Amino acid sequence: MKNNSIAILKQGKNSFAGISILMASLMLPGCTKNFEKYNTNPSALTVEQSRSIASTAIGPLEQAIYSNYQIAQNLSADAYAGYMMSPTDFRGGNNNLKYALVDGWNVTGFNDQYKLVMAPVSKIAQAGARTLNPDLWAVALLIQVEAMDRVTDRFGPIPYTKAGTSLISIPYDDQATVYQTFFKQIDTAATNLQTYIAANPGKAPIGTGDLIYNGVYTQWLKFANSLRLRLAMRIVKADPATAKTQAEKAMSAPGGLLAAPGDDAAVAQSGSRVNDLYTVTIAYGGDNHLNAAIGSYLGGFNDPRGPIYVTPATKGTPYTGIRLGADVTKGDYKSLASYNCLTTFTQKAPQLIMTAAEMWFLKAEAAVRGWTGAGVAKDNYEKGINISMEQWGVAIGDYLNDATSKQAAYVDPLNAANNADPISTITVKWDEAAANEVKLERIITQKWLAIFPDGQEAWADYRRTGYPKLYPNLSNLSGGTIDTKIQIRRIPYPSTEYNTNSAAVNDAVKVLGGPDNGGTRLWWDVNKGNF
Amino acid sequence: MNTVKTDNLINSLNGKIAGLTISPGASGVGSSAKVVLRGSRSANGSNQPLYVIDGVPILNTGNANAQPTGTFGGTTDGGDGISNLNPEDIESITVLEGASAAALYGSQAQNGVLLITTKKGKVGKAQVDFSSSFTANNTAYRPKFQNQYGQTPGTVSGDVTSWGPSISNSEDNLKKFFRTGTNLTNAINFSSGSELAQTYFSYANTHATGIEPGNKLDRNNFNLRETGSFLNNKLTVDGSVNYVNQKIQNAPQLGIYSNPLISLYAFPRGVDIQPYKTQYEFPDNVGVDRQNWITHGGDFHQDNPWWIINREPNYAKRNRMLLNGSVKYTFNNYLNIQVRGNVDRISDDFEQDIYAGSNNLYNSLETGNLKLSNQTLTQKYGDVLVNFTVPLKNSDFKINGLLGASVNDQQLQGYSFGGDLQTPDYFTAGNIIVSRAGTSSSNTTLNSIASLVNSFALPPNHSQTQAIFANADFSYKNWAYLTVTGRKDWSSNLSFTNNDSYVYPSAGLSVILSQALELPKAINYAKVRLSFAQVGNTVPPYLTNIQNTQDGSGALVFNTAGYNGTLKPEKTNSFELGADLRFLNDKLNFTFTYYKTNTLNQYIPVSYSAPTLISTGYVNAGNVQNTGLEFTLGYDVFKSSNFSWNTTVNASTNKNKIIDVDSKDGIDKFFLTNDGNSYQSELVKGGSYGDIYAPTLLRDDKGRVVLGGDGTAEHPYAPTPSAAYNLVGNPNPKFQLGWSNSFSYKKLSLNLLVDGKFGGKVMSITQGLLDATGVSEESGQARAQGGVKVNGVNAAGQAVTTVDAQTWYKTIGQRGGITGEYMYSATVVRLREASLGYTWSIANSGIKSVKLSVVGRNILYFYKKAPFDPEIAMSTGNTLSGIDVFNQPATRNLGLNLNVSF
Known part of the structure; x- marks a missing residue:
């Protein structure tokens, strides 16, 4: 018995010895030397690859300005500017177009610009671009200012100077600070560009990575000056001193402003991207149609740009659009006028963010205000119209001499309850003897017709000046927060901010100067006369 | 087994x-x-x-x-x-x-x-x-339809609905589809x-x-x-x-999108779908006209179900x-x-x-x-x-x-x-x-x-x-x-x-x-x-190593x-x-x-x-x-x-x-989905996995449904959604x-x-859309009795007991509507x-x-x-x-x- 046990133990001992060695080898840390290689995605870029194509990062930033176009801009700014109205009865009518503001739509107008513009720009800064590539940095800054201006003009105070500094709470800046920062950033950009152009004339290192100007810095310099002029005029009611200073600086800056259609800033469609207006008008089956307002002015003035902008209605007069807030279930509203996506806003048409025409009208307004370097109001006004006609490739004819044509009456062939008499008596021909207010209505109305389809800028102008005169919303489902006569002044802050940045957004509402709803005016939207 | x-x-x-x-x-x-x-x-x-x-x-x-x-x-x-x-x-x-x-x-x-x-x-x-x-x-069950009211008259571009006048015939169109x-x-x-x-x-x-x-x-x-x-x-x-x-x-x-059932169910009542089954296309036409269907476009784009299956x-x-x-x-x-x-x-x-x-x-x-x-x-x-x-x-x-x-x-x-x-x-x-x-x-x-x-290579996700x-x-x-x-x-x-x-x-x-x-x-x-x-x-994989990518034109993202x-x-x-x-x-x-x-x-x-x-x-x-x-x-x-x-x-x-x-x-919330349109699935501290959040009917403190509109034909009474999404159930x-x-x-x-x-509790967005298009049995019954019976109150504080059926169902059932009302045991x-x-x-x-x-x-x-x-996922x-x-x-x-x- 004992022998057997010993025999077993001996056998066992040998086996155990063998097993122990085996186990010891198994206990060694695993061969993990290839682990980092496995955990690297070969379809993604390495750090070196990123560096070598850094200049191509500009294109995506530019395209991001129109991110989520339909719900971020088209179904809000474009509609409130009197450019578009939808025949689609979204959400059974409970949507932005009837002042029932849809948080799920409007949130994209806030979040996307931080995610797709400010975040990559901060990465560009982290890579050292400020000092290593000041020219690239200038372009990135200008795109950021352009993008974030659109955000602050929608919502009001926004996080800007402190963005990216915390994961928990990002404080908001009041709008005055935001604009101040914009001007400083334009200063930096303009200086960087001037320095680079002087030292490297004719060089365009970003090249085709830039979907707006193909990397031509002289054009970017004009853009910088023009952006300054646009922002300066925006704040003329809230801070007239800064407005004058910045505008005069812009009008006298080296490099000049956008002056001719060749200077227009438009984002080209790269790769597979399709023009957003085409998408919402055609691909989405007609979600985007013409607003009664612009239809009535184009028709009333017999505007040569009409056929360029509009696909005519098949019922009623050719430029019959749809009233904002109309009940579109009452008839086939898709038969009314729409955007011309056949020849103008085609699939590959670039998308405008700033035009030379706009600059001429800004100078006209600056001249009316008596600012230095603004030239003569009439000349600028007429030049603006001429440049716009040239931009769209139409003959101006006798348009500038027309002192009789006015906004046409609006007739809705599907529902007479929507009919409206004209609310404006402004004509095209410049009248030097007119009061400043009339001159301003004339300038802004023509500017509005010229900068079509940029609803974002047009809505900002409408809120600032009250022009052009727009029809009020036919439905007002805002629960009393928006006055139908005054019309909507801003978009409320998105729920994502209340959910994830609540302390800061609640502080921002205090700075807003009114409740967080569509009726509260922004800082530059001062409730007083234009002069 | x-x-x-x-x-x-x-x-x-x-x-x-x-x-x-x-x-x-x-x-x-x-x-x-x-x-x-x-x-x-x-x-x-x-x-x-x-x-x-x-x-x-x-x-x-x-x-x-x-x-x-x-x-x-x-x-x-x-x-x-x-x-x-x-x-x-x-x-x-x-x-x-x-x-x-x-x-x-x-x-x-x-x-x-x-x-x-x-x-x-x-x-x-x-x-x-x-x-x-x-x-x-x-099929173990089919939706319940009404057969009293037919297609909404007039060519309304987009969605075709059944809020029209009374009809006396009925068509079983589902039988022509399901086999x-x-x-x-x-x-x-x-x-x-x-x-x-x-x-x-x-x-x-x-x-x-x-x-x-x-x-x-x-x-x-x-x-x-x-x-x-x-x-x-x-x-x-x-x-x-x-x-x-x-x-x-x-x-x-x-x-x-691209689901034959939505077009099939929402097809107008009293209309025979057979012609669209027999001929789903006009091969000589170009563009959307190639498809033989009762409508094109719409808020929930309806296509001919047989087109979807064959084309x-x-x-x-x-x-x-x-x-x-x-x-x-x-x-x-x-x-x-x-x-x-x-x-x-x-x-x-x-x-x-x-x-x-x-x-x-x-x-x-x-x-x-x-x-x-x-x-x-x-x-x-x-x-x-x-x-x-x-x-x-x-x-x-x-x-x-x-x-x-x-x-x-x-x-x-x-x-x-x-x-x-x-x-x-x-x-x-x-x-x-x-x-x-x-x-x-x-x-x-x-x-x-x-x-x-x-066009891209799928990431290898190599994980060892x-x-x-x-x-x-x-x-x-x-x-x-x-x-x-x-x-x-x-x-x-x-x-x-x-x-x-x-x-x-x-x-x-x-x-x-x-x-x-x-x-x-x-x-x-x-x-x-x-x-x-x-x-x-x-x-x-790949989370611990943050890498940039390129977009469709080779630009750095x-x-x-x-x-x-x-x-x-x-x-x-x-x-x-x-x-x-x-x-x-x-x-x-x-x-x-x-x-x-x-x-x-x-x-x-x-x-x-x-x-x-x-x-x-x-x-x-x-x-x-x-x-x-x-x-x-x-x-x-x-x-x-x-x-x-x-x-x-x-x-x-x-x-x-x-x-x-x-x-x-x-952070006390994590969103599993963020539909932006109908509902949200959220993980909330103190809540439970799978919690569904959705808008519900806005009610006053007496529990009455708050109605917008003024009761006129232009602005009929309509329910309003709650301001925030509320917890409506967990499946x-x-x-x-x-x-x-x-x-x-x-x-x-x-x-x-x-x-x-x-x-x-589960949610049926299907039922909401069937109500909103007027094909559902419930929407028919509501019309037959003159409207939806509610315990409501209007903006002036007066009690309202009936709401027009079409307005009611369109508001709550439409895509992005008050989906909290469509919860079922x-x-x-x-x-x-x-x-x-x-x-x-x-x-x-x-x-x-x-x-x-x-x-x-x-x-x-x-x-x-x-x-x-409720079991189907x-x-x-x-x-x-x-x-x-x-x-x-x-x-x-x-x-x-x-x-x-x-």
């Missing part, structure tokens, strides 16, 4: 195992199933269990099409891995719940393990089994063996057609398993090869090879060593052809669109196990143990192409207008439809785990058992951090009281068990994800206590288990506020707790040579609580019960299975399975036995309040549970089975 065949074998386990919740897919034949053991625990990772075949884990993935994550649906389900297997090959399935399986199978077993043992040849027996089964499947689906499976297996070698070979062929026209599945399974002993039985070699070839055609698309078909092919091998050498009674390995290689091809004339949304150039993907997923697994018994003098004690090491390597290779076509309707890759991986889009909804041009583990079993006198395990994993997904390895132990104690103590005679067997286990789990600290492994702690009892000479058996699991440090991708400039934050956070009870009770009521009757009940309840999301970062059942009865009388056998899921009790069989043998013919059975599945609903089967992912967006109805399957053994 083979009593009633279905196209996905896992569905046949429904109702049979306590704690196992199976939600069949909604994608027609071959759809994936969602399987959850003991409640969901992972916010972002998979909640499905691990499938292990003969000790070795296998893959359970679908093809390159992701599962839907929102109401727009988008892509079609390619079927999961488990559905590929031939149920005839399965000897047994054991469910290992709780984390105690983790030591052997590692992190993937965190959600439980379904341990499948396959058949092999038996020594000294040669047998041939043939089985054939056929079932005819029909009887079939499932015909033939299988044959051969098994033979001697002392030295055993062989098993099987072949099965499945041909199934779905209830929607054009949907079919064909599958061939081949399996060969060889076992041999050598060197005087010291060396055993076991190898098997399993090959599956499967084709699925026209898996129905789910959600609102937007999809095809999924799968080839799967599963190679398994093991070699075991027995040194002596105390020691053996086993080496095992497998290669599981799944190759999937997917194609969807969209012809010109389809809706512009997924056909923007009007030349058609093609989507192609091809992927091969390979898993290689190998392990070494040393089993030993410690020889002890005292025979009261026994110590067994196992030491092991394993490697599991998974990698994908594949491509995805998609885009608009150059030459119309020419469906080949070379005709796609190609652009590289696209990220710029003007609308994220469009991305989910995948009509944008996308190496592990060493040890088990020790101590037993005392055959009635006390203590198991202790430990495991250490190294994961490549955690490389680039300092945390790439993690250790997790477990301990379990069981005592067979009936052996240890003198128990009353009635108790034949009593065992008590207790265990603690911890499982570690890694994070998904920055990856703006960020971390709050470094990523580390997640951890599940589980505790289990239970008992197994047998009484009355083993006639009555009872098992009971209580468990509590907490999953901590989950990897959660958090959406910070946008101004943080971090697009997604990768954090470890969370504490998701599941507690529950499971019990089974079985009783042999009669047992004699002629007649026997066994009845068994299994029941379980699971309570899920989100104890924490990420409070250290001030997870509170209690599940399965009751099966088996009778046998001489040669007859009868099996009945009734199961019920109790509690929970998820309680459902049904006769899940029934089979009546007759077995006989034919003497002197070599046929050992023949069994013919009549079978049925999902035969009868004893109780169902929801307009759809639109997605096997973590979202969309309990939401019905035009899912295919559940089917009632009736048929015959024939089993012959030679």
